[in-house]
Amino acid sequence: MKSLLLGFMVLSIALLAPAIAMASPMGGEVDIATPRGEGLLELGKTEYGMLKVGFNADIVTEREMDGGPDFTGAELSGEWYSGTISYTLADRFEPYVRLGAAAIDLEWIETNVKREAEGDMGFAWEVGAKLFIWEWEDTGLRFSTQGSYRSYDGDYDQITMADTIFTDITNATYDVEEWQVGLLVSREFDMADQVSIVPYVGVKYSDCFVDSRLTVGSAIIGPGPISSDDTVGVTVGADLLIEENLAVTIEGRFVDETAVSTGCTLLF
Numbered sequence: 662m663k664s665l666l667l668g669f670m671v672l673s674i675a676l677l678a679p680a681i682a683m684a685s686p687m688g689g690e691v692d693i694a695t696p697r698g699e700g701l702l703e704l705g706k707t708e709y710g711m712l713k714v715g716f717n718a719d720i721v722t723e724r725e726m727d728g729g730p731d732f733t734g735a736e737l738s739g740e741w742y743s744g745t746i747s748y749t750l751a752d753r754f755e756p757y758v759r760l761g762a763a764a765i766d767l768e769w770i771e772t773n774v775k776r777e778a779e780g781d782m783g784f785a786w787e788v789g790a791k792l793f794i795w796e797w798e799d800t801g802l803r804f805s806t807q808g809s810y811r812s813y814d815g816d817y818d819q820i821t822m823a824d825t826i827f828t829d830i831t832n833a834t835y836d837v838e839e840w841q842v843g844l845l846v847s848r849e850f851d852m853a854d855q856v857s858i859v860p861y862v863g864v865k866y867s868d869c870f871v872d873s874r875l876t877v878g879s880a881i882i883g884p885g886p887i888s889s890d891d892t893v894g895v896t897v898g899a900d901l902l903i904e905e906n907l908a909v910t911i912e913g914r915f916v917d918e919t920a921v922s923t924g925c926t927l928l929f
Contacts, residue, residue, distance in 0.1 A: 685741075685787055685809045685839055685867075686719055686898075686912050686922040692803055692847055692859055693793045694752040698905025700928040710752075715745040717759065717924035724869060724918040725890040732769045732884040737837070737871065739765035741785055741811070745926070752793065759787040763813045765837050767873055769884050776822050776882065778873065780835060783815030801848045807863075813837040817875055820882065833875040834883075841867030843896065855904050863896040867917060891917040 700711065719741040726735035743761030763785035768777040789809030796803045815835045819828045843865030851857045867889070874883040898912030906928040914920045 685789070685811045685841055686717060686910075686914075686924070692849065692900070693749055693755045693791055693805065695849075695859065695900065695902055696904075696906050696908050696926070696928050697902075698928050701906050710748055710750040711928060713745075713747045713749065713755075713926050713928055715747075715924055715926035717741075717743050717745055717761075717922060719743075719920060719922040721918055721920040724920075726767075726769075726869070726871060726884075726887045727890045728769055728884045728887045732771055732887065734775070735767070735769040735884055735887055735890075737765065737767055737869065739763060739780065739813075741813075743785065743787065745924070747926075754790065754792050756790040757788070759789075759811070761785050763815070763837075765813055765815060765835075767835075767871065767884075771882070771884070774823050776820060778820045778835075778875070778883075779818045780813075780815045781818045783813055783835075785811065785813045787811035803847050803849075805845050805847070806843065807845065808840075808842040810838070810840040812839075820875065820877060822877075822882075827877045829877065831876045832881075834872055835875070836872045837869065838871075839867065839869045841865050843867075845896070847900075849902075857902045859900040859902065861896075861898055861900070865894050865896055865914075865917075866892055867894060868892050889917065893917055 721739055724737040726737055728735035741763040743759035745757055745759045747755050747757035749755045762782050764782045765780040787809055791805060791807045794804040794806060817830050817833050817835060819826055843863050845861050845863035847859050847861035849857050849859045869889045872886050874885060894914055894917030896912060896914050898910060901909045908926045911923045
């Protein structure tokens with residue numbers, strides 16, 4: 662059994678490395694019960710649970726979109742930055758909210774011309790929840806699930822068509838929505854006094870919807886409503902627990918998208 666667990670962890674780390682190199686996070690304290698401290702000031706501790714705050718940065722380098730027969734080669738990329746507030750109930754259920762900003766770029770081929778639209782930094786938000794399911798006590802493996810929805814409402818800085826840059830954009834519509842549900846498996850390993858690592862792997866079902874239209878001069882451009890080409894992906898990551906009140910996370914996602922995220926969480 663020990664060799665099986667060792668193989669599980671080696672595979673997790675091996676998968677994480679290429680995901681980062683290629684580069685809505687699923688992890689970030691994948692074990693809901695962590696960090697296990699009382700909070701720096703015990704401001705968020707009650708008899709029901711614990712308040713957590715954090716920051717997250719998510720970089721998506723590639724997500725292929727299905728634009729139908731009229732729009733080919735559609736691809737999404739961008740950056741999401743957000744602050745997180747979550748509340749853990751009985752070490753089993755954790756709803757959370759993320760507020761921040763994102764800049765999303767979209768490229769596609771229309772009428773045999775490649776078009777690259779650069780999005781500006783716009784308001785982004787996310788709501789989600791994590792649920793602890795079960796612990797396999799003989800192995801220390803913990804199973805949990807996560808679901809989330811996030812949205813970006815932005816505008817365009819510029820669009821490039823046939824190597825020509827246009828900035829006189831009017832009547833722009835640019836909305837991005839993503840949702841996902843997934844299953845995660847994790848295990849905690851002690852590294853030193855009050856320091857441990859929690860690697861995890863997971864599978865997720867997710868979809869992304871983009872509504873994009875803009876006018877350049879008198880021409881209306883954009884693939885309109887499109888959705889993800891692939892909807893099933895794999896997540897690999899790790900939480901580093903430091904002292905009792907701090908967790909640092911790094912995560913890679915691939916197959917349906919190529920992305921890497923990092924973040925930290927603090928108990929107050």
